[in-house]
Amino acid sequence: xxxxxxxxxxxxxxxxxxxxxxxxxxxxxxxxxxxxxxxxxxxxxxxxxxxxxxxxxxxxxxxxxxxxxxxxxxxxxxxxxxxxxxxxxxxxxxxxxxxxxxxxxxxxxxxxxxxxxxxxxxxxxxxxxxxxxxxxxxxxxxxxxxxxxxxxxxxxxxxxxxxxxxxxxxxxxxxxxxxxxxxxxxxxxxxxxxxxxxxxxxxxxxxxxxxxxxxxxxxxxxxxxxxxxxxxxxxxxxxxxxxxxxxxxxxxxxxxxxxxxxxxxxxxxxxxxxxxxxxxxxxxxxxxxxxxxxxxxxxxxxxxxxxxxxxxxxxxxxxxxxxxxxxxxxxxxxxxxxxxxxxxxxxxxxxxxxxxxxxxxxxxxxxxxxxxxxxxxxxxxxxxxxxxxxxxxxxxxxxxxxxxxxxxxxxxxxxxxxxxxxxxxxxxxxxxxxxxxxxxxxxxxx
Numbered sequence: 001x002x003x004x005x006x007x008x009x010x011x012x013x014x015x016x017x018x019x020x021x022x023x024x025x026x027x028x029x030x031x032x033x034x035x036x037x038x039x040x041x042x043x044x045x046x047x048x049x050x051x052x053x054x055x056x057x058x059x060x061x062x063x064x065x066x067x068x069x070x071x072x073x074x075x076x077x078x079x080x081x082x083x084x085x086x087x088x089x090x091x092x093x094x095x096x097x098x099x100x101x102x103x104x105x106x107x108x109x110x111x112x113x114x115x116x117x118x119x120x121x122x123x124x125x126x127x128x129x130x131x132x133x134x135x136x137x138x139x140x141x142x143x144x145x146x147x148x149x150x151x152x153x154x155x156x157x158x159x160x161x162x163x164x165x166x167x168x169x170x171x172x173x174x175x176x177x178x179x180x181x182x183x184x185x186x187x188x189x190x191x192x193x194x195x196x197x198x199x200x201x202x203x204x205x206x207x208x209x210x211x212x213x214x215x216x217x218x219x220x221x222x223x224x225x226x227x228x229x230x231x232x233x234x235x236x237x238x239x240x241x242x243x244x245x246x247x248x249x250x251x252x253x254x255x256x257x258x259x260x261x262x263x264x265x266x267x268x269x270x271x272x273x274x275x276x277x278x279x280x281x282x283x284x285x286x287x288x289x290x291x292x293x294x295x296x297x298x299x300x301x302x303x304x305x306x307x308x309x310x311x312x313x314x315x316x317x318x319x320x321x322x323x324x325x326x327x328x329x330x331x332x333x334x335x336x337x338x339x340x341x342x343x344x345x346x347x348x349x350x351x352x353x354x355x356x357x358x359x360x361x362x363x364x365x366x367x368x369x370x371x372x373x374x375x376x377x378x379x380x381x382x383x384x385x386x387x388x389x390x391x392x393x394x395x396x397x398x399x400x401x402x403x404x405x406x407x408x409x410x411x412x413x414x415x416x417x418x419x420x421x422x423x424x425x426x427x428x429x430x431x432x433x434x435x436x437x438x439x440x441x442x443x444x445x446x
Contacts, residue, residue, distance in 0.1 A: 010058070013042060013278060028139070028375050030132045032336045033367040035274050036360065039281020046286050058279050064228070065276030066344075067245040068269040069337055071227040073130055073159055074249025075262055079201060082156050092150060092317055093157025096310045096332070101126035103306055104299075111295050113352040116172060120342045120351065123165055124359060125303055127158040129336025132367060136331050136374050147324035150314060151331055162338055163246055167193060167239045169342065173349035174238065189239045196247035204254030211257045216264070223252060223261050224268065242341055273337075280340050280360065283347075288357040296361045303366065307333035323381040330377045334370035339363050 017031075017038045024034045041048055082089060104125030108118025133155055137143055167189035176182045199207065213219055227245050234244020252261055311329025312322065343359035346352075373380070 013038060014274070016041070017274060017278070028371050030135055030334075030336075030367060030371055031274070032129070032132060032277055033364050035277035036281040036284075036364055039278040040284050040286065040360075041281075042278075043282050043284060043286075045284070058275060058282065061272060061275040062279035063231075063241065065269075065272035065274065065279075066242055066341065067227050067231040068265065068272045069131070069276065070242040070246040071249040072262070072265055072269045073162075074246040074251075075253040075258065075265065076130075077159055077250055077253055078152075078156060079250075079254060081153070082160075083201075085153070088318075089153045089157055092314045093154040093161075095317070096154050096314055097126050097158065097161055099310045099313070100303070100306050103302060107299060107302060113354060116349070117346070117352050117355060119169060119172060120346050120355060121299075121358070123169065123342050124335065124339035124362065125299060125306075126165075127162060127335075127338050128155060128332045129334045129338065129367065130155050130159065132334040132336050132370065133331055136334070136371060140375060142327070142331075145324075145327065147315065147318075147320055147328050150318045150320065150324075151328050154314065154328075154332060159246075163193060163243055166243050166341075166345075169345065170238055170240045170243075173345055173351070175349070185238050188237055192234070192237050192239055193243075193247070196251060200247075200250040200254045203251070204256075207251055208255035208257055211255065211261075219257075219260070220264050223265065226252070240345065276337075277340070280344070284357060284360040288354065289361055292354050292358040292361060295358060296365065299358075299362055300365055300369070303333055303335070304369075322385055323378070326381040326384070327374075327377045330370065330373040330380070333366065333373075335363050335366040 104122035108121035230244040230248035231241035235241040307329040312325040315325030
């Protein structure tokens with residue numbers, strides 16, 4: 001079997017993604033919108049590219065990308081931080097999610113595409129992109145900021161919400177109408193969540209025993225195989241492959257091999273994840289954008305306003321100021337992989353076809369606006385708060401006042417007590433000018 005044309009296609013896609021990614025980095029853009037734009041350029045719906053990029057193999061690699069994205073999300077979940085400060089985190093993250101999801105649900109019904117579509121849209125507007133949030137905190141050098149623990153705490157609660165929400169949405173989108181089968185599926189989904197969370201909390205040492213190998217190749221094969229396996233188990237149980245991968249990542253993150261797994265898994269996530277976003281771009285049709293333009297504009301404005309309000313609410317609860325709330329709002333408003341995952345699920349469930357272009361355009365714009373606003377949040381805050389840097393006035397030393405009088409006397413040709421005293425005063429004044437200090441040079445003893 002020959003795959004020459006397919007390999008050329010994939011190679012060109014990645015090289016174009018690299019070139020645009022370099023340009024995007026210059027203006028502070030994350031890679032998610034870049035990969036989507038590359039897929040959109042290569043989409044068979046546009047005809048903008050001279051090559052035929054319609055390739056079924058990309059879809060399979062994109063599934064691996066989805067699995068690795070959620071696997072890493074579970075791997076990075078900080079259980080100690082969550083359980084050690086659960087009350088405060090749940091209130092902060094919960095209030096953020098409730099505010100955004102509540103408004104998103106109302107907006108979804110206003111659009112009029114259907115109740116299941118409204119549920120999907122609410123999920124898209126409810127949570128941030130953990131990948132973009134983390135990258136922005138690092139690239140903007142804000143890890144030491146006072147609001148950073150609060151921001152990370154909100155993303156931790158969002159991770160748990162995503163797991164529960166996807167379990168519910170997968171059942172709702174399954175098409176079941178009888179209450180009995182729906183309750184059974186929900187029961188299986190939540191049982192799976194409880195068991196995996198319990199293993200992650202109390203079975204980390206036991207699970208870690210299977211990773212006792214010094215061979216990095218076998219080590220990589222093992223955790224990647226587990227991610228794919230539990231992705232399949234999640235799909236079979238009706239909670240989606242994404243949640244299965246998230247939960248096994250959660251379990252492996254509780255072992256002592258977490259750092260080693262994360263070190264090897266990050267490059268895999270970046271490569272396979274790129275195909276996930278590329279594939280989503282390939283499925284988008286620019287011709288469908290006009291039909292969703294107004295809903296997307298409303299959703300963007302709503303998201304920005306709600307995040308400003310939620311940022312101030314969460315900041316006040318954590319005892320932080322207005323500027324900290326602005327910094328949190330502009331970083332947490334970024335939307336990304338979760339919205340695209342929901343759009344992918346909606347396609348499989350046969351929902352309104354406008355969901356895909358809506359999600360694509362919404363994420364594309366938000367993932368461009370978000371980083372640009374985040375990079376300028378301090379300036380934005382200064383304008384809103386009308387904070388100006390104030391120069392502190394320094395009290396002049398009495399000795400310096402006397403020496404200035406002597407200086408004036410000397411330049412005016414007036415007599416002074418002694419010429420030496422005037423000369424010393426001039427020397428001390430020069431020291432003040434050169435050193436920028438109001439503390440004069442001490443007089444020499446006779």
